[in-house]
Amino acid sequence: xxxxxxxxxxxxxxxxxxxxxxxxxxxxxxxxxxxxxxxxxxxxxxxxxxxxxxxxxxxxxxxxxxxxxxxxxxxxxxxxxxxxxxxxxxxxxxxxxxxxxxxxxxxxxxxxxxxxxxxxxxxxxxxxxxxxxxxxxxxxxxxxxxxxxxxxxxxxxxxxxxxxxxxxxxxxxxxxxxxxxxxxxxxxxxxxxxxxxxxxxxxxxxxxxxxxxxxxxxxxxxxxxxxxxxxxxxxxxxxxxxxxxxxxxxxxxxxxxxxxxxxxxxxxxxxxxxxxxxxxxxxxxxxxxxx
Amino acid sequence: xxxxxxxxxxxxxxxxxxxxxxxxxxxxxxxxxxxxxxxxxxxxxxxxxxxxxxxxxxxxxxxxxxxxxxxxxxxxxxxxxxxxxxxxxxxxxxxxxxxxxxxxxxxxxxxxxxxxxxxxxxxxxxxxxxxxxxxxxxxxxxxxxxxxxxxxxxxxxxxxxxxxxxxxxxxxxxxxxxxxxxxxxxxxxxxxxxxxxxxxxxxxxxxxxxxxxxxxxxxxxxxxxxxxxxxxxxxxxxxxxxxxxxxxxxxxxxxxxxxxxxxxxxxxxxxxxxxxxxxxxxxxxxxxxxx
Numbered sequence: 001x002x003x004x005x006x007x008x009x010x011x012x013x014x015x016x017x018x019x020x021x022x023x024x025x026x027x028x029x030x031x032x033x034x035x036x037x038x039x040x041x042x043x044x045x046x047x048x049x050x051x052x053x054x055x056x057x058x059x060x061x062x063x064x065x066x067x068x069x070x071x072x073x074x075x076x077x078x079x080x081x082x083x084x085x086x087x088x089x090x091x092x093x094x095x096x097x098x099x100x101x102x103x104x105x106x107x108x109x110x111x112x113x114x115x116x117x118x119x120x121x122x123x124x125x126x127x128x129x130x131x132x133x134x135x136x137x138x139x140x141x142x143x144x145x146x147x148x149x150x151x152x153x154x155x156x157x158x159x160x161x162x163x164x165x166x167x168x169x170x171x172x173x174x175x176x177x178x179x180x181x182x183x184x185x186x187x188x189x190x191x192x193x194x195x196x197x198x199x200x201x202x203x204x205x206x207x208x209x210x211x212x213x214x215x216x217x218x219x220x221x222x223x224x225x226x227x228x229x230x231x232x233x234x235x236x237x238x239x240x241x242x243x244x245x246x247x248x249x250x251x252x253x254x255x256x257x258x259x260x261x262x263x264x265x266x267x268x269x270x271x272x273x274x275x276x277x278x279x280x281x282x283x284x285x286x287x288x289x290x291x
Numbered sequence: 292x293x294x295x296x297x298x299x300x301x302x303x304x305x306x307x308x309x310x311x312x313x314x315x316x317x318x319x320x321x322x323x324x325x326x327x328x329x330x331x332x333x334x335x336x337x338x339x340x341x342x343x344x345x346x347x348x349x350x351x352x353x354x355x356x357x358x359x360x361x362x363x364x365x366x367x368x369x370x371x372x373x374x375x376x377x378x379x380x381x382x383x384x385x386x387x388x389x390x391x392x393x394x395x396x397x398x399x400x401x402x403x404x405x406x407x408x409x410x411x412x413x414x415x416x417x418x419x420x421x422x423x424x425x426x427x428x429x430x431x432x433x434x435x436x437x438x439x440x441x442x443x444x445x446x447x448x449x450x451x452x453x454x455x456x457x458x459x460x461x462x463x464x465x466x467x468x469x470x471x472x473x474x475x476x477x478x479x480x481x482x483x484x485x486x487x488x489x490x491x492x493x494x495x496x497x498x499x500x501x502x503x504x505x506x507x508x509x510x511x512x513x514x515x516x517x518x519x520x521x522x523x524x525x526x527x528x529x530x531x532x533x534x535x536x537x538x539x540x541x542x543x544x545x546x547x548x549x550x551x552x553x554x555x556x557x558x559x560x561x562x563x564x565x566x567x568x569x570x571x572x573x574x575x576x577x578x579x580x581x582x
Contacts, residue, residue: 076555121437145413146555149525150523151523152522152552154553155523156516156518158448158450159448159515167553176450221450231463232442233436233441234437234441262357262440262443263441264366
């Protein structure tokens with residue numbers, strides 16, 4: 001069976017493993033800290049690739065940052081990784097074909113092929129973590145837009161510049177629906193600058209009413225975004241993934257979304273392709289596995 | 292040259308004309324008041340069709356309401372037209388093939404083929420009128436979603452149920468960016484329940500500072516929505532049409548959108564396909580004219 005060497009590149013960690021065309025992880029997952037400089041990142045990539053490229057048909061990167069439509073380079077800046085990372089010449093890293101896709105897009109593809117949106121032609125995936133990532137599947141194809149940058153969930157939740165977003169603008173969905181957003185909502189509501197998102201989750205689980213209120217506000221901010229996306233896309237399903245997705249009540253969100261939208265009924269579900277969905281999806285895309 | 296009998300169905304008026312496959316209107320435009328009951332609407336359609344169907348290859352409806360993916364029926368309720376209008380059996384109205392599409396989707400297609408988004412693969416069109424309509428063209432195809440209802444611009448502008456929208460929910464883009472939205476923004480800002488959107492436009496043109504402030508708030512609400520759409524879709528262009536679009540400053544909007552988005556630069560432009568773009572687009576779709 002054909003397989004890919006999959007490499008997940010985040011601002012903090014780099015993971016690598018082998019993935020076959022069924023989307024199965026078929027070797028150990030290796031973990032590295034993301035090096036600080038471009039040259040060190042380059043060296044790490046080469047080291048991983050030299051070790052494994054003989055065993056695989058293709059090298060598949062799931063990376064932070066928007067990836068172009070030819071799947072060989074990064075578009076513009078990428079936040080918390082070496083500033084010149086977008087200059088990476090991925091094709092030169094291996095003798096095998098190298099394929100690059102954004103990590104959230106890759107994870108959405110994994111859900112589409114083997115996970116929560118399997119068998120559905122239209123799905124939106126949101127990764128709720130430190131930030132918010134988005135991946136859009138339309139008519140069984142990954143949607144990338146004119147240059148490849150589509151799927152950025154930075155639509156606005158307010159009209160009056162209240163909360164600064166990591167993107168430099170204000171009040172983006174990401175700045176409310178992320179784990180960071182939960183922390184900021186808690187600090188605003190409780191007027192306590194020491195509270196963390198962990199405190200909210202722990203408090204909510206222990207029945208602390210203050211924390212339950214904060215959590216509900218955060219979840220309703222997620223709901224607000226889901227309503228907008230369901231009205232724009234008329235999707236079969238919205239998939240929530242990432243470290244924060246485990247805490248939300250998808251039955252509640254499904255019910256509320258369907259009450260508010262003017263399009264046709266949809267579902268909100270949790271991701272099923274696992275923690276390594278980015279690598280799995282990039283491998284499946286690189287291997288040309290479609291539905 | 293092949294042509295279509297095009298019929299535009301709105302809550303107030305029905306228009307009809309003949310359109311050729313170049314998107315040219317090749318007969319007079321006939322105008323009717325939209326009848327109040329289902330039976331009367333049916334009779335009007337039959338009368339128009341009987342008069343013209345021998346001259347054309349296909350009958351093309353551009354209608355209010357979401358239209359299904361087989362382009363032969365209406366999905367769900369449609370607002371200010373006879374309640375049972377969605378039951379209309381369009382195919383039975385003519386001996387010729389009958390094709391149905393939503394009016395905003397049709398207008399977006401006219402812009403794509405002969406108007407402001409001609410030659411561009413990815414465009415979002417917004418009609419700013421009494422309400423807000425949306426039409427989405429992705430990879431040179433009209434985007435309809437799983438059931439055909441996509442493109443509803445009811446994403447939220449606030450998080451706290453401030454302004455009721457015609458859709459029954461609160462604070463949708465439509466309720467801020469429409470002509471009705473301008474009126475409501477003026478009434479809120481000026482604390483005067485008699486002011487109209489016409490007053491704002493007239494005042495703005497006369498240099499009235501209060502009205503200029505109201506207008507700017509309204510235009511910045513439109514801007515807020517455009518930023519979100521540009522981040523989600525990475526489109527080539529966003530086209531503004533409808534009666535209110537003539538007043539906005541598209542150079543300002545383009546500049547501001549490109550300052551705020553995290554995707555790649557886009558443009559905001561005014562529509563060019565004219566007042567009958569709905570009929571033209573429906574005709575072009577019905578005749579299978581693509582790029």
